[in-house]
Amino acid sequence: MTAYTILIEDTGESYRCADHRSVLQGMEALGKKGIPAGCRQGGCGVCKVQVAQGSFSKRVMSREHVSAEEEAIGCVLSCCIKPTSDLRLSVIGKMKKNVCRTVEPAGVRPVYST
Amino acid sequence: MTMTGVLRPGHAQIRVLDIKESIPWYTDVMGLVPMGQDRQGRAYFKTRQEHDHHSVILRQADRAGLDFFGFKVLDKATLDDLEKNLRAHGVATERIPAGDLLETGERVRFTLPTGHVIELYAEKKDVGNAMGYTNPEVDVIEGKGICPVRMDHALLYGPDIDGNRELFQKALGFSLVERVKLEDGQTDLALWLTCSAKAHDIALVRHAEPGKLHHVAFLLSTWEQVLRAADIMSKHRVSIDIGPTRHGITQGTTIYFFDPSGNRLETFCGGYDFYPDMHPVTWTWDEVGAGIFYHDRKLNDAFLTVVT
Structure with missing residues (x-):
């Protein structure tokens, strides 16, 4: 089994994701947080991310949430991509405020952003 | 009736x-x-x-x-x-x-x-259920797949659910069975309507975007069948939203899950029988969690957000 490191830039959280799992599924399987989970099937758009670095394979995703132009620049649904290298990404889905912690200076307890 | x-x-x-x-x-x-x-x-x-x-x-x-x-x-x-x-x-x-x-x-x-x-x-060809209309056997649920009894209802998300309620009640003869009130105690967040003796045939939730689907539901005959459905879903790596659990509203047992395109489906069992002389049930905003998910007594993020 090959696995790659996924770094969520918003939180600084990273995890290892097997290459047979979607980036979202890999995160959820380890109980990690950072990318909001919705339908996990490419339909609802809540797990949308911008991949800043790295390569991935992908399956079909709803055009309601990802245009062809966005898809071409790595703005994709994380439930529909599987890593083929280490990835750096940031969260842009519409539930970001619900689950994405802000990164606080050392010594300050993390709070949920609004 | x-x-x-x-x-x-x-x-x-x-x-x-x-x-x-x-x-x-x-x-x-x-x-x-x-x-x-x-x-x-x-x-x-x-x-x-x-x-x-x-x-x-x-x-x-x-x-x-x-x-x-x-x-x-x-x-x-x-x-x-x-x-x-x-x-x-x-x-x-x-x-x-x-x-x-x-x-x-x-x-x-x-x-x-x-x-x-x-x-x-009014018309769709009756192809039968393979059991016939004379001395039918029981259709024993075995073999592959969840095998629901019927496609049962849908929950739709959109802005003017008051207009929908008026249309269904006044033009089509539906009855209001249950409702959830928003914090103001006046505005309906959600409505459950029936055209039959079921607890719901269509449900509505107030939502900013028009024309959205929350789920299409399929009836199962027992709670055991709901658990069997969950086993089949996990075995096939189906994306489960929540459940198996129970709704306070309609009192049905349920699993919400997603098809391969992200459309939410439900397999559920139970719910009470409705008669038109029954008084509509109201859920207040502070107890909406128990209304939607009776065991957890809280909404999950996905219920009000994840739609197709």
């Missing part, structure tokens, strides 16, 4: 992102019976126990969601009467010719105030 007028939900046309992937999923995981494809490429399904030709239609599209939801009415005279009621209520209607959907008669189509397309029809 003598049931006339609108009888029951009869079909849901669901948009899928990859029909080649979706047909085996609806067949092998859901356990629906494939009933062929039409010239447009739409794929038709029924449950084993349904008599009419189909209840689920899949159409390939570049976005997920619900094309339309159809109700069967008693007969052609009823269809004409209900169309008159709709027009008197100020609703524009159009007739879709017989045969547009396989084995289906003429349909009356209109758009709800929430933007959803609804259809009424």
